Amino acid sequence: MKNQTDLTAVLGPDLPSTLTSRAATRYSVLRDRARRLFWALVTTALSLGLFLLVWYIATLYRVELYVRFTNIPTPGAVFDAFLVQIQVPAFQSHIVNSVRRIAIGFGMAVMVAVPLGLAIGRYERFRALVYPAIDVLRPIPAIAWVPMSIMLWPTNETSICFITFLGAFYPILVNTVGGVSAIDAVYLRAARTLGASEMFLLRTVVLPAALPHIFTGATVGIGVAWVSLIAAEMISGQFGIGYFTWEAYSLVQYADIALGMATIGLFGFLSSEIVRRAGDLVMPWFAFRVQERH
């Protein structure tokens, strides 16, 4: 009885007799969504909890089954290290440095690889001239560029940004080229019969048509950018979360090693999420396309 009074107060006086089918549908959709979200949270928490439990037990009993947990810090120790480090300005600046390098390196990669990829994908002659040289350098991992990069660039900072750039550059470039090649010719023809000039066509057809591929490249690219950044920081850095992690190893600060790793994981995840959200924002139409295919 009390429940009913509450509902009436919230939804209007004549509930449930005038509850329209539409409102009912909306209500059930919302309820379904809430239920799904709830279960997603529960299973995520369960999964993470299980991982922490295994970690905890392995480190608590110092398990040695070929892999040795003797020196591995417990989750509690890592959390304690986190509480300490979060207040240390140096740790904060490590994070700031890494994030800034990712922003510069990845941002430059997008700004160079997308226009270049569009041009390579669209113009046969340009492709013939430029792509072989780019392709030859492609198999060289960004990390292998570290010594060369240090020689090439005036400062350590720019050389690390360059390594990060290289990591993101190739996935974005290759996918952009692929995206342009995959454009359905009917869109190009339609645009041209509607009076589009080449520049207008590039901006309004080639770029948006290639966007799904470009974002696929960017999603891969941001991941490789982190891989490259951390490696570069470990080898040549003075700051950055990769440097922090390596330094912790040198100083035998085991908990800080795990803290560095967890921080990298968290920021890697966050930056991927930003790229994904940016994709949703720039391509609102893509949701319907995907829906239709399934």
Added chain:
Amino acid sequence: MNTAATLEMNNATVVFGSGAMRHTVLDRVSLLVRPGEFVSLIGPSGCGKSTVLNVFAGFVRCAAGTATLDSRAITGPGPDRSVVFQQYSLFPWLNVQRNVEYGLRALGVSRRVRRAKALRLLEHAGLAQYADRYPDQLSGGMKQRVGIIRAFATDPRVLLMDEPFSALDAQTRSTMQQLLTNIWEEHRISVLFVTHDIEEAVFLSDRVFVMSAAPGRVLRELSVALPRPRDADLVDTAAFLEHVHEIRVLVRREGLVGIGESPAGATHGEDLPEELELERVLRALVRRERLAGIGESPVGATHAAISSYAQP
């Protein structure tokens, strides 16, 4: 509104490929679309009818002969010749409104003006409430309606249509034919309409060109002397069926496989006068009784009805 233009093709020959792969797609094709005329081009698949359209659109060059718009050679695509494609060609990344605006935007028309024009066209076609939708949220018929509106938005002097309704179901197709007729009768621009559906060609056109395949040639030109404005009742008249019959006989005589891929065209043994009359009566009956959805194609449906009528 621009005035309608003359489209002319004179002994045009188009060759694809080179060396051993070289083959003639069009062989000295001549045809004429007079200002404000609706002309259909019909032929079996692979006869080069789409190539004729692509030459006029400016996508394909002639190896010999000429293709002109008002006596000026066609050198490339342009907004004076709008094209409606067989595949859905709406840009999936633009909503309906912005798709319709696209041509005006390319021409540098101000945002306010093109907005107003697109909205007016959409309202006229009863699509205003879909202005914010993306193409992937529309049915096939609606996509093609928006495609036609988009083609009209730039006030083209010629409309080139490449089997625009072939991907639609029969019900939607006849609705679209009616819609196109209405729009065209209002605007009276020159239209070249490519199709392999004989009834569609007769229903829409002032004249029909029939092509043969390999290499593509114009076989014959027929005038469609049917009154306008035209509506769905036309397809039940004896005059309409006679026109269809005439083309069908020509097609069969020339062995033009693939025209009229609807079962009726392929399986009709003989179009005897009494059979035509029966078809007409049955068709009228079906519509009067509003037996919508009988059979998949209107012709197929009547054909089935004829068969069941013939076997008591």
